[in-house]
Amino acid sequence: MNTSALARNGRAEAERAARGSLTRGAARAGLAARGVIYLLVGVIALQIAFGESGQEADRRGALAEIAEKPFGAVLLWALGVGLVGMALWRLSEGVFGGAGEDGRSARKRLTALARCAFYSFVAYSVLEFAAGSGDGGGSSDEQSRDVTARVLDLPGGQWIVGAAGVGIVVVGLWIGARAVMRSYRKRLRLGEMSPGMRRLVDVTGVGGGAARGLVFAAAGAFAVRAAVDYRPDKAKGLDDTLRSFAGTPAGPALLACVAAGLVLFGLFSFCMARWRKV
Template identity: 75%
Template sequence: MNTSAMAQSGRFRARRMARGSVTEGAARAGFAARGVIYLLVGALALQIAFGDTGRQADRGGALQELAQKPFGAVLLWALGIGLVGMALWRLSEALFGSVGKDGRSARKRLMATARFAFYVFVAYSVLSFAASRHQSGGSSDQQSRDATARALEIPAGQWLVGAAGLVIVGAGGWIAVRAVLRKYHDKLRLGQMSRRTRQLVDVTGVVGGAARGLVFAVAGIFAVRAAIDYEPDKAKGLDDTLRTLADTPLGPWLLVCVAAGLVLFGVFSFAMARWRRV
């Protein structure tokens, strides 16, 4: 066997290992962990909408809520390990490509790399909380303000913050549109679902994805405003973004709808854990 053939065989074995049962299990654990976080954030946002303003509807608040449950420490570690699994699966997609006809394209690998970096950060924050029971860096709102303030201090900081805000707005719109168009069908094993199950998955995928996209877009708008006005305090994390929805002319009912959507997205994540093609 020549060197080229050996290299090709090695790459094939690496791709097969990357898509093996271990990686598949890691991906499914990651989707389940994501589902838990969105369920908790959505439930906390619902409580805020109905008057319990002492809650914190973001990842930190979700972890605090989980820590107070029976076997909370075990649940936190399981959540963090699940998110590590998601990060490793995204890394395998970046290195070896994902499922689908264009899964090995540069665009898909770049997106997988960005998702890998994101889930590394999220997994680290969850595991750090599990180890110390202290949310390092404060709430998502404080983290957003601090990051915006630091970015505004560097040369061309206003432009960078504004551009980042526009990217987040675009990402939110992209998430919502893809959800409404049911683009996730391409990634699901629809043949393994009954007709009733497919209908339920579509409700959670469309409504949940649209709500998630809306939250991203609104957070991006606040980042753009912070850049234009050169005021980092106008940047908002997840908690403040959700609370702002209750201050619209629609009142708390808009927050109720979005919060319910985030709960549905959590349920949709569980469906992805069960039927996602990996």
């Protein structure tokens, strides 16, 4: 057998391993971990809407909430391991391609690698928090202001921040539109679900995806405003973005609706963990 044949066989074996039960388990653990974070952020935001919480409605706040519970340290480690699984799954998609007709396209692979990098950072921050040597990645609001301030100081910084903000707005609108159109259905094993389960998935998928997209779009709009005004303090992380909904004419009721949507997205992530094609 020549060298090229050995290389092809080696790649085929690696691809089979990447699509095997271990990778499927990592994907499902990662989706479940994502669900826990969104669920807790949504619950904290609901408490803020009703004036019952001083906790931050972001990842750090969610981790702090877990840490206060019985067996909190064990739960934090499990969450971190689940997020490591998410990063590894996205890495396998980037290298070998994902499920679906366009799973091997360059766009899908690059998106998967970007998600791998993001979830690697999130997993590291959660594991660091679980070990007692980190703050869960820090406050999302402080991070947004710090990054915006550094970029604004660069040549053409206003244009960079403004373009990034517009990009985030577009991503948010895209997320919301895909949720409303139920595009997630093509990634699910619908034939294995009961009619009631399909209805539950649609409620959580549409409501949760729309709320998530709205939060992204709002955060992007604040970034654009920071660029236009040359004011890094106008940039907002997840916590401040959510709190800003309470400052609209609709008041805390709008924040409560968005928060409920994030809870739905957490539940939708659990459904994805069970039924998603990997």
